[in-house]
């Protein structure tokens with residue numbers, strides 16, 4: 001048998017090996033079957049029956065998953081049930097059947113492609129991924145059009161799941177079974193549901209393989225390398241042995257990390273740091289906590305718009321914020337108001353195409369132009385705050401006037417809630433993201449208006465260096481250690497210290513051991529990052545002295561290029577605290593990639 005190696009995106013670390021299981025796909029129809037005008041009402045009843053059966057099925061699955069995998073993983077089915085109540089979706093289906101006098105299969109398929117196209121046109125990968133939620137629900141209704149359909153066979157042996165794409169509910173069901181050792185998909189990326197779920201269930205996964213389904217057959221033997229982002233099909237014995245050894249090394253390492261996760265983030269000279277998690281879905285909170293997060297430093301609330309096809313209501317926002325606040329309590333939760341607009345466009349928001357989206361009507365600019373929507377979000381955040389662990393974070397602020405305007409609205413919303421006798425945290429902290437260089441330069445003035453700042457290094461670097469953060473052609477210029485970037489960050493941290501107010505870094509820089517040490521040297525104590533990186537940052541910070549970090553950064557600031565700075569920092573740390581580099585690469589142990 002030929003050995004085939006395929007490259008994809010490693011989204012959940014670890015190594016799995018086993019026989020392939022290829023589940024059947026739901027295929028929407030491209031055939032428009034018509035019904036006589038006299039039977040249109042019957043067809044509508046047929047669709048309604050399928051929707052009712054789907055709802056019953058979803059309730060069942062939700063309860064099942066809740067019991068087996070915890071409430072956090074059952075939430076998706078809640079969202080799917082809500083979609084089936086969505087008036088826009090239901091009216092759309094009914095219209096197709098009435099107007100085109102077609103069968104329900106056609107109405108579901110047409111609606112599916114409509115949503116697919118709508119989501120596909122979005123530039124942001126994270127948003128594009130969300131189309132699968134709609135497909136998932138529509139496919140389930142489709143299957144339920146037949147009232148007596150075949151029951152799916154449950155796999156009886158452990159296997160590696162290979163598929164074109166996993167619908168979110170399918171992912172929850174299949175990854176919840178102990179039978180699934182690893183996952184390999186044609187589609188998907190870091191932010192897809194399958195990726196998030198695989199990470200939280202600790203199942204190695206490689207997604208975005210493009211065409212693995214055409215390379216494997218049921219029963220083939222495969223290796224899933226979630227760190228290297230590689231799949232090896234039918235490896236010879238020697239390769240199997242090699243990967244078995246890697247697997248053992250990784251599993252040991254993971255056990256060690258789990259131990260680190262329980263330890264405090266404290267340097268050798270007893271300086272305490274706080275490591276928080278960045279999340280995009282409420283389901284991620286328990287996993288973040290189990291990895292040692294001491295709160296949620298950034299909840300990217302844009303995601304809420306992806307779970308419905310219409311405008312989320314205040315109650316939708318509230319349910320999500322309350323859930324995160326409850327699951328993270330007593331730790332803090334920073335809820336970032338909508339960072340949408342520009343390239344992060346969404347169908348239900350009718351955002352105009354802009355010539356230069358990154359510099360356009362994004363984030364707080366968008367919120368201030370759409371005040372009713374902003375007020376709804378602020379009301380929900382306030383209503384979720386009685387436990388006093390919720391904070392508000394406003395993205396992409398450029399000037400002080402914007403903060404004043406936000407505060408006016410915030411106060412007005414608070415007054416409204418008081419009048420309605422609704423309880424909220426009267427002292428709820430309000431902060432801004434420092435992502436626009438102008439805001440960084442004004443940190444002292446900004447801090448007169450707010451309680452804290454959070455540095456979004458992803459955007460700050462992009463705007464300060466004029467380098468698109470997601471453009472591979474210029475990625476060589478995207479340098480967190482650029483001396484100008486470091487000066488700017490130091491300025492923000494120092495301004496916050498001088499004002500006696502809180503400062504956090506929630507961009508990717510916080511998740512890199514070397515830059516975390518540099519930030520610590522600047523005086524930063526609160527870091528927020530993708531939860532899977534928390535143990536490695538904890539490990540790195542526990543292996544240095546804050547005093548050393550301070551000395552290193554003082555010297556480093558005299559250098560003139562990113563390369564010189566990086567080399568200098570690595571060398572100094574190697575000499576003083578070599579432990580930092582033991583197992584500090586993304587998915588750590590050096591497995592010889």
Ligand code: PEP
Pocket residue numbers: 298300339435455456457458459460506507508
């Ligand atoms: C940032 O810009 O660093 C940040 C954390 O925000 P986002 O990545 O969501 O733009």
Ligand code: MG
Pocket residue numbers: 435456458459
């Ligand atoms: Mg940002």
